[in-house]
Amino acid sequence: MFKDLFQKKKYATVPSVSQAPAASERPKREIPEGLMNRCPKCGNIQFSKEWEKNLKVCSTCGHHSxxxxxxxxxxxxxxxxxxxxxxxxxxxxxxxxxxxxxxxxxxxxxxxxxxxxxxxxxxxxxxxxxxxxxxxxxxxxxxxxxxxxxxxxxxxxxxxxxxxxxxxxxxxxxxxxxxxxxxxxxxxxxxxxxxxxxxxxxxxxxxxxxxxxxxxxxxxxxxxxxxxxxxxxxxxxxxxxxxxxxxxxxxxxxxxxxxxxxxxxxxxxxxxxxxxxxxxxxxxxxxxxxxxxxx
Amino acid sequence: MDNKLPFEGPLSEQRRKIDHLKKVGVEQNIDFSEEIARLEEAYKKLEDEIYSNLSGAQIMHLARVHSRPTTLDYINEIFEDFIELHGDRLYGDDLAIVGGIAKLNGVAVTVVGHQRGKDTKDNIQRFFGSPHPEGFRKALRFMQQANKFGRPIITFIDTKGAYPGDSAEARGQSEAIARNLKEMALLRVPVICVVIGEGGSGGALALGVGNRVLMLENSIYSVISPNGAASILWKDASKADQAAEAMKITAKDLLEFGIIEEIVPEPKGGAHLDPVRTAEAVKTAIWRHLEELSGMTPEALVEDRYRKFRSVGKFAAPELV
Incomplete structure (x- = not known):
């Protein structure tokens, strides 16, 4: 209810973020670019889509990219x-x-x-x-x-x-x-x-x-x-x-x-x-x- | 006349000539007084030439001269009835920070500063003037005590930076520095800071949020020690001289940037050649600024300090053009 105390703002929508992982975390060559992601900490390989859905957290070791x-x-x-x-x-x-x-x-x-x-x-x-x-x-x-x-x-x-x-x-x-x-x-x-x-x-x-x-x-x-x-x-x-x-x-x-x-x-x-x-x-x-x- | 820095070589050489001539004159009973006067004249000229055109790197080396006066030297010269206080009441007594209460021309003040060691043993005890969190907390305790009793605060800045150690991190080095910055901004008494040697990084700034910040002519003040900058930027700590130039760390530079209010002059060749005269100059400057600030209300002092730091920064802001 206290939300109403604050006036509403106009918002700009953030442009969608690039799907490519950061350079330092780019998968090795044998993995198709962009499709898979390798965890820089434990080496676990995961589908990039899955990893992104996971907020870029490794499903195996919990590493937060x-x-x-x-x-x-x-x-x-x-x-x-x-x-x-x-x-x-x-x-x-x-x-x-x-x-x-x-x-x-x-x-x-x-x-x-x-x-x-x-x-x-x-x-x-x-x-x-x-x-x-x-x-x-x-x-x-x-x-x-x-x-x-x-x-x-x-x-x-x-x-x-x-x-x-x-x-x-x-x-x-x-x-x-x-x-x-x-x-x-x-x-x-x-x-x-x-x-x-x-x-x-x-x-x-x-x-x-x-x-x-x-x-x-x-x-x-x-x-x-x-x-x-x-x-x-x-x-x-x-x-x-x-x-x-x-x-x-x-x-x-x-x-x-x-x-x-x-x-x-x-x-x-x-x-x-x-x-x-x-x-x-x-x-x-x-x-x-x-x-x-x-x- | 020993312990000269490389760029002071020509001066040593000239001095040697003069001394030699004097010695020969005495030994062989010849009057060289005219010659000597001429050489002394040339020495003065050379001195002017060298010291009026010092580079940033040369000033850095002067700021680091081992015999350069320390905080305790200034405290003893400038103030009367100094009572040294100890400890942060939380963990320990960090000897890299010294301070207490004293009188300045009869007025009770709180004084606090970084303290380098005078020799190796002293330096080990004082961590070469690089405080742990308990040092910053000790300084803050002194300053808040001053705030309570309405005493002006004088700080002396002289450190390569906060101590980089595992226990310092475990006890919250970042928090200790950050808290000092925040709490110093709220002090309701006059705060005057004097950079006397090296002002390095957050460890220096943690004693540096003053209404007035002064620098001795041959002191330096930078975001990181030139050695640290060189090793990070160029992976080569030996390029410290180059970093010292690039980072613009001298009193003159900082006056131009509007970071400091005044440059306190040193004797030709540096404060270590005449610590008493240097301390007198520091005392005169502190007193003048203190007199200016003493007419201000506590609120005005807080606002004055806030404005000073709020306005620092150079950037492009198209929407304001």
């Missing part, structure tokens, strides 16, 4: 309907960093995205939300000025409309090519969240594989509720850097969602097939939706 932002939006929001905001923000090259401009163009072409996060509005289980979804296939999900600005604007939109905020993170860390400007996005997003949460705003953060460095050490770790997909690698420093520091091999489960759950760093590990239902249940616990306006 990485999704791009559009796939995630399509499977999370009601009817895949999504009203995108700030779609035209694009990265510049403020440091004139060698090779950055060319790499940006190449990343745009290969991912079909303009930067590493897509933000907008939609509904989950009938509850209107502001959503941001990061995409690892654009520049390893790295956070530069555009990611920081879009996330901040999403937070501000949620605050202005008193809607819950939901962010799916995946990131290799800060974008080195924007150095200090990139670093400051951590402070910018965190400061915006501080304001939003002080005003009673609800922020649900979902870690997906992988979330590291500057994104993990800023907004993604500041959720009122923090969830993660099974097996997602979440941490600050990367495994290789740590292994070099401590001169020891780290266990296989290091920095997995399950490791982080055990160490008290998140609330729940949620299987992809259960994510939407769980988010719906969680959102419904917050009658009034987002920032409290005294109602």
């Amino acid at each position: 990485r999704l791009n932002a559009l796939e995630r939006i399509a499977m999370t929001l009601d009817d895949g309907r999504f009203f995108e905001i700030d779609a035209d923000l694009t990265s510049e090259d403020p440091l004139e960093f060698p090779g950055y401009k060319a790499k940006l163009e190449q990343q745009k072409a290969s991912s079909g995205l303009k930067d590493a996060v897509v933000t907008g509005e939609g509904e989950i289980g009938g509850v209107p939300v502001v959503v941001g979804v990061m995409s690892f296939d654009f520049f390893s999900g790295s956070m530069g000025s555009v990611v920081g600005e879009k996330v901040t604007r999403a937070i501000e939109l949620a605050a202005a409309k008193k809607l819950p905020l939901l962010l799916f993170s995946t990131s290799g860390g800060a974008r080195m090519q924007e150095s200090i400007l990139s670093l400051m996005q951590m402070a910018k997003t965190s400061a915006a969240l501080a304001k939003f949460q002080e005003e009673g705003g609800l922020f649900i953060s979902v870690f997906t594989d992988p979330t590291l460095g500057g994104v993990s050490a800023s907004f993604a770790s500041l959720g009122d509720y923090i969830l993660a997909e099974p097996g997602a690698i979440v941490g600050f420093a990367g495994r290789i850097v740590i292994e070099q520091t401590i001169r020891q091999k780290l266990p296989d489960n290091f920095q997995t969602a399950e490791f982080n759950l055990k160490h008290g760093q998140l609330d729940k590990v949620v299987h992809r097939k259960d994510m939407k239902a769980f988010l719906t249940k969680l959102l419904e616990m917050h009658v009034g939706g987002g920032a409290s306006d005294g109602q």
Whole structure:
């Protein structure tokens, strides 16, 4: 009934997502391209159609393959309907960093995205939300000025409309090519969240594989509720850097969602097939939706 | 005059010449004073030439000079009646972070910073100035205490970055940094941050959300250490110099980007050559900014800090054109 409190929006429909699996997960040559999919973790071969119906989760070992932002939006929001905001923000090259401009163009072409996060509005289980979804296939999900600005604007939109905020993170860390400007996005997003949460705003953060460095050490770790997909690698420093520091091999489960759950760093590990239902249940616990306006 | 960096070679050479001449003069009782004066003049000229045109990589090497003053050196020079406090009340006392309460020109303030070691043993205890989560939480405890008692906060930034270790991860390194960023944004007292050496990554920023951010002339501040950037970008950590140039990490660069408010000058050749004079310059700058901020209400201070960080970022936004 509280749904009626929120005004209805016009929605744009997300274009259907390409059927081709990501390059890193492309099946070996003997398997007809696109028809079959091999799990990168256990090697199990499955019909691609079956695998996609399974939300790109391996039916044998449960490995959750990485999704791009559009796939995630399509499977999370009601009817895949999504009203995108700030779609035209694009990265510049403020440091004139060698090779950055060319790499940006190449990343745009290969991912079909303009930067590493897509933000907008939609509904989950009938509850209107502001959503941001990061995409690892654009520049390893790295956070530069555009990611920081879009996330901040999403937070501000949620605050202005008193809607819950939901962010799916995946990131290799800060974008080195924007150095200090990139670093400051951590402070910018965190400061915006501080304001939003002080005003009673609800922020649900979902870690997906992988979330590291500057994104993990800023907004993604500041959720009122923090969830993660099974097996997602979440941490600050990367495994290789740590292994070099401590001169020891780290266990296989290091920095997995399950490791982080055990160490008290998140609330729940949620299987992809259960994510939407769980988010719906969680959102419904917050009658009034987002920032409290005294109602 | 030892411990010179490679680009300072010509200076050492010139100094050697002068010293030699002086020695010969004394030994053989010859008056070389005119000669020496001429050489000293040339030395000064050479010095000006070298230090007024330092590259990013050269500044990085100066920022890393082992004898460069640390946070505790500045605390001892700048403040009176320093009382060091310890621990995060949750896990432990991370010695990579030092802090406490002290007086600045008679005003009670909270001071906190990264602390590098002075020698190998000290460095091991202090994890080379790279905090674990308990270090960031210790710093936050000090800052929130300052907030409660209405004391201004002065932070000193000097770290290669947060400690990359398995136990740091298990105890929530990301969360600790993120929480500092968020909570610092809400502080209702003046916060002044000074980068004194290396400002590396989130570990630096976790003490860096201030109303004013100042940098010493030969300090650096970047998203990742130039060595780290080189090994990720070019798979070659030895290209750190190249990364230092590309990432634009100097005080001058950051002033241009609008990230910092002021560059605090150092003696020619670096802070380590005259720590007392450097500390005086830092003190003067801190005091001036503190006076400016002291007239602001708590709400205005929060808003001022928010605006400063909200506005950072360079991107193209066609719909606004």
